[in-house]
Amino acid sequence: MSQLEIDGLHMSFPGRRGIAPQHVLRGVDLQVGQGEFVSLIGHSGCGKSTLLNVVAGLLRPNSGRVLVGGQPVTAPGPDRAMVFQNYSLLPRLSLLANVREAARSANPQAPRERIDETVERYLSAVGLWEHRNKRPRQVSGGMQQRTAVARAFAVGPRILLLDEPFGALDALTRARLQEQLLELWANESTTETVLMVTHGIDEAILLADRIVVMGNPPQPSIVDIIPVELPRPRDRVTVIDDPAYRQVQQRLLDLLHADQQAVA
Structure with a gap:
């Protein structure tokens, strides 16, 4: 059962004088199930944080809808909690x-x-x-x-929204917090679903069940959705030797490189 449904989401910001509007989200369709950890990854400006803000109810889309538990999101609510990079x-x-x-x-x-x-x-x-x-x-x-x-x-919250929460931290602190996050989600809390924005390929693979790769205009916002078929719990030291890890890592590198070349 999908706990979070995003259907046909479009979001644009008006351009400055003489500049066309910026189409940030372009036809986003995504379903996230109960008990699922999904990461959003992509280059800066592809709309990752904008999508998270729409799910949080902080922004209203131009068209499309977001449903949580079958109910439309129109404003922030306690069923969704957000963690930002700047604390x-x-x-x-x-x-x-x-x-x-x-x-x-x-x-x-x-x-x-x-x-x-x-x-x-x-x-x-x-x-x-x-x-x-x-x-x-x-x-x-x-x-x-x-x-x-x-x-x-x-x-x-039913859904935890994370906007690059560990991006400003050193590597050791980031690793410790990643482990604490998974421990809280799996054992200590009533939170069922996590949606996380990250720039880190290894972080996305370590934490997520699926990785949503987002791209820049003019292509659709979602370029691909990659399942991470690695058993939990995942040990950061040994998981990198798993062939499934290497396969997902290479796929992400290829997609992100292709997107960067397209907008260069």
Whole structure:
């Protein structure tokens, strides 16, 4: 059963004076099932983040529709939570308060005890409970992003939307957060589906069940959808030796190179 349905989505932004409109999304059709992790990959400007923002309800498309659980998306809602690359934490609040405010806003009728239990569970899951009273400026970028991930899961969304959440982090921190993300999704949360924008080929293969390759105009937005037939859990050290990994990696390299040549 599809939890997320995107049908005939078109999105353009008006051009400046004397410049034609920019057609960012062009006929996007995509279905994402319950329990599926899907990555969006492509060169800058191909519409990955725009698509994520439409699913989040932050942008309205020119035509087409987005359905979550069969219901049309017309605005942001607690059934979808988003994690951005720039953390987006409230600087005057502690890490604990950042997570608590999000959880309380999404579940205003929930007892305080349940909210506090949820906040503790997710901050502990990302290893930040002992730092809960610190403000964002007092911790590292990696710790801020771990707080953002905990905040998103604490909302209890059906769908988690990730817009290059690890792009600004060093390799070791990124690897640690990737593992924590998968652990939270698989074992700690009620979140069923993940849609993630990434520029990293290896990250997409490691995390995703399917990879949606997006291209630049004038071709359709979705160039190909590649299944990643690797068993979970995936070990980042050994998975690269799997022939299936190498096959997907080469296919992605070929598609991204061809798209780059087409617009050069």
